[in-house]
Amino acid sequence: MSRDKVSLKMDVDTQTKIKNAARLMFHRKGFAATRTRDIAEEAGINLALLNYYFRSKQKLFDIIMMETMQSFFQAMAVVLNDEQSTFKEKITAIANNYIDLLSVEPEIPLFLMNAVRSNPNVIFEKLPIKQFFLNSVFIKQFDEMVSKGKIVHNDPLQFVVNMLGLIVFPFIARPMVKEVGGLSDIQFDKMMYERRRLIPLWIKFILKTK
Amino acid sequence: MSRDKVSLKMDVDTQTKIKNAARLMFHRKGFAATRTRDIAEEAGINLALLNYYFRSKQKLFDIIMMETMQSFFQAMAVVLNDEQSTFKEKITAIANNYIDLLSVEPEIPLFLMNAVRSNPNVIFEKLPIKQFFLNSVFIKQFDEMVSKGKIVHNDPLQFVVNMLGLIVFPFIARPMVKEVGGLSDIQFDKMMYERRRLIPLWIKFILKTK
């Protein structure tokens, strides 16, 4: 926020320009299929500058990967430990956050799934997702619901897989969904927007099934 | 099936050896990150033979891609147009077929999602998935259920996305699921096996929600 540079796109510094271009290309085509020359061109700078700022393609990729991972889990993390909201409200908030995020950046899920497969150790060492999730208020509330008999579906892992599957899978399968449904980009977005409302309802029923 | 060669792995001809190696490598790492040298080594043959049989890496990839796509939709196609089975039985059959297939070859979904994103036109021109799906007995039965008021969820596209999401997503997110749950490969498989039973139940409820 120094020198109020950040607000205007014209004035972004070179390092940021490179990162923005790299994010775009890596998200779209993955590590191996992206050429540093493409990133440089997209950023409107010379290839040498990329190595000047980031040393190597791999290091640049690692930065983008971790930042994207962070922002992806952010959409869930801000909700999970909120002491005020109910379990049900959390589900709605998570669905809304993800659908809003992924409607703007639909490439993120496939990018991340590929990145995790190729670099599981790097990622999970730096982001202790497991601990964060298992110790969250969300899981505490889930367990309470189970012990009170309000929900029957008692495996939190199966539950979170279902929730994320319903939210994230359509974005991963986007080209197929568009093809089978004969949808334009806008129609696809509308379909996803409708799921903001539907997913919490579906999940409510899933939670009552054992 | 000529000369009963097919039955023994030792006797597979060179072309098949190359295809098997290529399938393994492409499924695991995708097109760009796979080197023809790796395929040749995995197949136990010389690099030149790969080009002798398949002309280029791209042509070999296209063959693997189309075959994989075919076998993936096969798991659904054999069920969709069966006149004997009920709608409910079809759902169970599809879940079972996919979970059995993907437990043996968990790399397929991520491979296909990437391949479709990179080559949508090639694929959908050759495989008219949309027509096949929309004209299927399955969809006819779905519409009947809706008109009889037995199910309320009346968008077949939303429905199939949910069904495939519940079935396929865990395999795409496999490394994350294993991490968060602290699961071994065997435990992951057990979890997926349990979903054979659960998914039809969940879907039953989803179909009653609007």
Added chain:
DNA sequence: GTCTATAGGGGGATAGAC
């Protein structure tokens, strides 16, 4: 059909001028 050897090009990275 299968091999060795090598051509040919592409892509990541750096040297060095400005």
Added chain:
DNA sequence: GTCTATCCCCCTATAGAC
């Protein structure tokens, strides 16, 4: 900090012997 020019390795593909 930013550029031009270039190095050099790696990878796909082919030529040609057997």
